[in-house]
Amino acid sequence: MTATPPTAAVSRPDRPANIQPADARGMALAVELLRAGEAVALPTETVYGLGADGLRESALAQIFEIKGRPRFDPLILHVTGLTEAEALTLDWPADARRLAAAFWPGPLTLVLPKRDAVPHLATSGLPSAALRCPAHPVMREVIARFGGPIAAPSANRFGRISPTTAAAVAAELGGAVPLVLDAGPCEVGLESTIIGWHEGEPLLLRAGGLPREAIEAITGPLRRPEAVESSPLAPGQLKSHYAPRKPLRVCEMGATTATTAPESHESTERVGLLTFAGLIPGGQARAGSFARVLDLSPSGNLAEAATRFFSALRQLDEDPAIDRIIATALPTHGLGLAINERLARAEHA
Numbered sequence: 001m002t003a004t005p006p007t008a009a010v011s012r013p014d015r016p017a018n019i020q021p022a023d024a025r026g027m028a029l030a031v032e033l034l035r036a037g038e039a040v041a042l043p044t045e046t047v048y049g050l051g052a053d054g055l056r057e058s059a060l061a062q063i064f065e066i067k068g069r070p071r072f073d074p075l076i077l078h079v080t081g082l083t084e085a086e087a088l089t090l091d092w093p094a095d096a097r098r099l100a101a102a103f104w105p106g107p108l109t110l111v112l113p114k115r116d117a118v119p120h121l122a123t124s125g126l127p128s129a130a131l132r133c134p135a136h137p138v139m140r141e142v143i144a145r146f147g148g149p150i151a152a153p154s155a156n157r158f159g160r161i162s163p164t165t166a167a168a169v170a171a172e173l174g175g176a177v178p179l180v181l182d183a184g185p186c187e188v189g190l191e192s193t194i195i196g197w198h199e200g201e202p203l204l205l206r207a208g209g210l211p212r213e214a215i216e217a218i219t220g221p222l223r224r225p226e227a228v229e230s231s232p233l234a235p236g237q238l239k240s241h242y243a244p245r246k247p248l249r250v251c252e253m254g255a256t257t258a259t260t261a262p263e264s265h266e267s268t269e270r271v272g273l274l275t276f277a278g279l280i281p282g283g284q285a286r287a288g289s290f291a292r293v294l295d296l297s298p299s300g301n302l303a304e305a306a307t308r309f310f311s312a313l314r315q316l317d318e319d320p321a322i323d324r325i326i327a328t329a330l331p332t333h334g335l336g337l338a339i340n341e342r343l344a345r346a347e348h349a
């Protein structure tokens with residue numbers, strides 16, 4: 001096999017992205033680049049990740065550089081299984097083992113005390129590391145062939161909408177990354193759920209692609225770090241995130257007042273509506289006042305809504321015929337919680 005040598009694929013933000021199919025040749029090139037200390041965009045079942053050698057400081061530095069990500073926001077290390085995760089961490093609570101047994105491979109990240117092998121840059125200097133065992137066959141194959149943990153944040157510029165397709169990665173990073181492996185749209189569509197422990201108590205650090213209820217069935221009720229006195233706040237959970245370029249406002253489920261309807265804005269403004277289960281703020285009669293309506297799941301299926309969420313938000317953001325976005329909040333159970341939390345942080349004037 002003759003893969004393009006890494007030297008021919010140096011980072012060039014001014015150039016279009018190098019999107020390659022995630023076939024044997026594409027994966028070989030990805031592994032070659034990773035070995036050379038480069039960052040590459042890789043598909044996972046949650047969102048596309050910007051992957052690099054998880055044990056090499058210079059490779060990790062590339063991730064922060066390409067994303068424009070502050071170094072206080074730690075990275076998730078991706079491994080192929082429990083053994084590999086244990087090699088990087090210490091002191092697993094019984095619940096952590098149960099969760100890994102139940103949900104790995106899958107959209108679940110566990111934060112555990114790190115071993116010395118994990119570089120400080122991966123954890124932003126924290127004594128704990130975030131570990132995830134992804135389910136996507138391409139990601140698993142690349143990690144296995146690479147032979148070590150791959151650090152990977154979502155493959156977007158810092159604070160922007162997460163990418164769930166290779167085209168979305170290209171729109172975010174262009175030629176700043178030497179390779180984007182294309183394996184089609186991500187199935188889950190939301191980043192992993194993150195669980196950490198504080199004084200033996202499990203905490204929900206980030207709602208995500210694995211519903212809270214599924215985890216609580218094993219751990220019992222989860223608290224949020226904000227609710228726990230003396231708990232170090234989850235790093236990286238900045239107020240503004242997942243942000244479209246256009247203004248976005250969230251209106252509560254079932255809100256029918258005129259204040260949430262597009263008429264309450266400048267009448268010349270063209271409003272795009274991101275909704276769920278056919279809900280129209282202000283009532284059905286107002287449907288015609290939106291320039292465009294995207295329904296995440298007309299049948300009210302939260303998993304379907306999750307899969308479509310980021311790409312629908314991106315579509316409205318990129319539509320030249322829309323000035324601002326209104327999104328309806330979803331039901332708060334299942335994956336609705338994770339979608340609502342992303343909407344709340346995407347909201348801005």
Ligand code: TXA
Pocket residue numbers: 044046047048049050073074075076107109111123126128129130132134152153154155190191192193194196205206234235236237
């Ligand atoms: O599904 C996902 O998790 C995706 C795909 C690519 O695997 N990755 C992802 O990474 O969402 P990122 O960088 O966008 O989110 C990582 C977050 C950090 O912002 C932080 O909140 C949390 O994980 N995190 C990482 N290490 C941590 C640590 N040691 N302690 C607490 N939180 C940590």
Ligand code: MG
Pocket residue numbers: 153154162191
């Ligand atoms: Mg992210």
